[in-house]
Amino acid sequence: MLKNKIKQDLDKKILELKKKRNAVILAHNYQLPEVQDVADFRGDSLELSRQAAKTSAKVIVFCGVHFMAETASILCPDKKVIMPDINAACPMANMISVSDLRKLKKEHPEAVVVGYVNTSAEIKAELDYCCTSTNAVGVVDFLKGKKEIIFIPDKYLADYVTKVTGRKLIVWNGFCPTHIKILPEDIKREKKFHPFAKVMAHPECLPAVLSMADAVLSTSQMSKFVKATETKEFIVGTEVGLVYRLKQDNPTKEFYPASERAVCPNMKRTTEEKILWALEEMKEEVRVSDDVRLRAKKAIDRMLEII
Ligand code: 13P
Numbered sequence: 178m179l180k181n182k183i184k185q186d187l188d189k190k191i192l193e194l195k196k197k198r199n200a201v202i203l204a205h206n207y208q209l210p211e212v213q214d215v216a217d218f219r220g221d222s223l224e225l226s227r228q229a230a231k232t233s234a235k236v237i238v239f240c241g242v243h244f245m246a247e248t249a250s251i252l253c254p255d256k257k258v259i260m261p262d263i264n265a266a267c268p269m270a271n272m273i274s275v276s277d278l279r280k281l282k283k284e285h286p287e288a289v290v291v292g293y294v295n296t297s298a299e300i301k302a303e304l305d306y307c308c309t310s311t312n313a314v315g316v317v318d319f320l321k322g323k324k325e326i327i328f329i330p331d332k333y334l335a336d337y338v339t340k341v342t343g344r345k346l347i348v349w350n351g352f353c354p355t356h357i358k359i360l361p362e363d364i365k366r367e368k369k370f371h372p373f374a375k376v377m378a379h380p381e382c383l384p385a386v387l388s389m390a391d392a393v394l395s396t397s398q399m400s401k402f403v404k405a406t407e408t409k410e411f412i413v414g415t416e417v418g419l420v421y422r423l424k425q426d427n428p429t430k431e432f433y434p435a436s437e438r439a440v441c442p443n444m445k446r447t448t449e450e451k452i453l454w455a456l457e458e459m460k461e462e463v464r465v466s467d468d469v470r471l472r473a474k475k476a477i478d479r480m481l482e483i484i
Pocket residue numbers: 206220221222223295309310311353381394395396397
C-alpha cells in the first residue's frame with residue numbers, strides 16, 4: 178500500500194516536472210519496466226532518433242545508453258538532451274577508437290565506411306554512412322556499386338549483412354557482450370519446451386544462433402513481427418527487457434527469453450527516481466562539439482535519406 182503511494186507520488190512529480198520543463202521522455206526497448214511506463218515514447222535506436230528529430234519539446238530525457246543520447250543531440254542541437262544516468266555506456270561502442278578507425282581507413286583508402294549507430298559521435302564523424310540493426314542490410318545494398326566497404330564495429334552484424342546481401346565486408350572485431358550470451362543450446366532448449374514458438378533473434382547474436390532463428394530482427398521489428406504473426410508463442414533472442422513491452426502490447430501471446438543471461442547492465446542503470454532527479458536538476462547534459470556534430474550528422478542524414 179505504502180509502496181503504491183510512493184510510486185504514485187513519483188509518477189505525479191515526473192508528470193508535473195515534465196510539463197514545467199517542456200520535456201519528452203524517450204526510452205529504449207531494453208529499459209526497466211518502471212522506465213518504459215513513464216516514457217512518452219519507446220523504441221529501437223532508429224525510431225528513437227527519428228522521434229528526437231521531430232519532437233517539439235525543448236528537453237529530451239534520454240533513457241538508454243550514451244551513444245543514443247549523443248545521436249539525439251547531434252540531430253537536435255537546439256534541444257537540451259539529458260541522461261538520468263550519464264554512466265550508461267555501450268561496451269560495443271567503446272570497442273573501436275578514432276585512431277583504430279583512421280588506421281583501418283588508411284589501409285583501405287578506396288573503401289566506403291559504414292558504421293553501426295552503436296558508436297561514439299567522434300566515430301560517427303569519421304563515417305560515410307551510419308546504419309542501425311533495422312537498416313544495415315538496406316544501407317549495404319544501397320552501396321552495391323562501391324568497390325570496398327568497411328563495416329564497424331559489430332562483426333556479428335557484419336556477418337549477418339554479408340549472408341543476406343552476399344557482399345564481403347572489411348570488418349572490426351567488435352561485438353555485444355550481452356547478445357553473445359545467448360547460445361545455440363539456449364535456443365535448442367527453449368524450442369524443446371515450446372515446440373510451437375517462433376524464434377526471433379537480434380542480428381547482434383552469434384551466427385550459430387541466427388541460423389536457428391525463424392526471423393532476424395531489430396527490437397522494434399520484433400514488436401511489429403509479433404503483431405503481424407498469427408503465432409501465439411515466441412522465443413525472444415535479444416536483451417530480456419524487450420519481453421515486458423511485447424507482453425504489454427500483446428497480452429494474449431506468450432514470450433520466452435532465449436536466455437535469462439542476456440541482460441545489458443548499462444540499460445538497467447536508469448531508474449524512475451533518476452528520471453525525476455534529472456528533471457529536477459536538468460542534468461547530466463549530453464552535448465557534442467559543433468565540429469564533430471556536423472560531420473557525424475552527415476553520416477546519419479545519409480542513412481535517413483536511404484531508409
Ligand atoms: P535496436 O536498434 O534493435 O534497438 O538495437 C540497439 C542495441 O543496442 C541492441 O543491443
